[in-house]
Amino acid sequence: MTTLCAAEPHHASRDDEVASLTQRLAAADADETEHLRHEIVEACLPVADGIAHRFRGRGVEDDDLEQVARTALVAAVTRFDPSLGHPFVPYAVLSVEGELKRFFRDHTWAVRPPxxxxxxxxxxxxxxxxxxxxxxxxxxxxxxxxxxxxxxxxxxxxxxxxxxxHAVSLDAPSPTGTTLAERVVVLDDPAEQVITHQALVSAMGELTSRERQLLHLRFVEELPQREIGDVLGVSQMQVSRLLSAALKRLRAQLLAAAA
Structure with a gap:
């Protein structure tokens, strides 16, 4: 696992330094222990930051990732038992990686799945x-x-x-200048729901069977366009065009019914 440091020219000297510090830690008294742990943390900060940077691009700020990784490093130093004779760096790498994965699992979901x-x-x-x-x-x-x-x-x-x-605010402006809240239809009246449902059923009846299948795959089964293309035997680009045309026809039917 120490190969994670291989991109840094001086990683060997750092590992030697950490090994020396942990050896001293094994024989240190209570007063010296805290000082040695602080030195080990400082020596291994580039390792923790390097692991944190591997988790970039997942919707979390770099500073937050580094904070989680550094906190995990401090905890690893505190838990580490040098008397067992194991090297510290591989242990720290596993600890930091594990804590970052737990962070993403437990704290970065707007809606957390099982x-x-x-x-x-x-x-x-x-x-x-x-x-x-x-x-x-x-x-x-x-x-x-x-x-x-x-x-x-x-x-x-x-x-x-x-x-x-990620969750999108209902008040966030869209490219058209309206907010999402203005485009979300909320039907509290059961009668309105029935009317809207009947209008939708009627409008769907005006579509071809292929268009209805396309809309079912996209909005009921929620398949991505690539998988819809596999089902229909067309390319992903064709799926996009067919979907746009079907929605345009459906919208026109609904507007005509409303008029």
């Missing part, structure tokens, strides 16, 4: 990258599920759970 889905999502990301290189294309959900030994529906749900990382 733990099994979180773990499956992480496994799916690694497997997807491996299959992408092996197949020279995007793997399908069925291919991912086969490698993971999981149900395709669970894999699909786990992949979609990434949407739970």
């Amino acid at each position: 733990r099994r889905l979180q773990e499956l999502r992480l496994e799916a990301r690694v497997t997807e990258e491996s299959l992408r290189h092996e197949l020279a294309r995007e793997p399908t959900v069925d291919e991912l599920a086969e490698v993971l030994g999981a149900d395709p529906g669970d894999v699909r749900t786990a992949c979609r759970s990434s949407c739970g990382y």
Whole structure:
């Protein structure tokens, strides 16, 4: 695990320094122990920061990642027992990585999915990258599920759970100048719900069977466009065009019914 420091030219001297400090720590009295632990933390800060930077791009500020990693490093130094004779750096790496993963699991979700889905999502990301290189294309959900030994529906749900990382404010302005709250339809009157449902059923009846299937795959099964293309036998770009055309027709039917 110490190879994580290999990108830094002086990592060998740092490891030697940390090894020397931990040896002294094993024989230190109570007054010297705190000082030695402080020196070990300072020597290993670049290691903790380097691990934190591997978790960039997941919606968390760099400063927050470094804070979590450094806090985990301090805790690792406090727990470390030098009398066992094990090197400190590999232990610290595992501790910092584990704490960062727990941080993402427990504190970065706007809507937190079940733990099994979180773990499956992480496994799916690694497997997807491996299959992408092996197949020279995007793997399908069925291919991912086969490698993971999981149900395709669970894999699909786990992949979609990434949407739970971030929440959008209802007051956030859209490119058109309106807010999301202004575009969200809230129907409190049961009669209005029935009328709207009937209008939607009627409008859907004006679409082709293929268009209805397309809308079902997108908004009921919530499949991504790539998987919809696999079902319909078209490209992802064609799915986008077909979806836009179907929604435009559906919107026109609803507006005509409202008029």
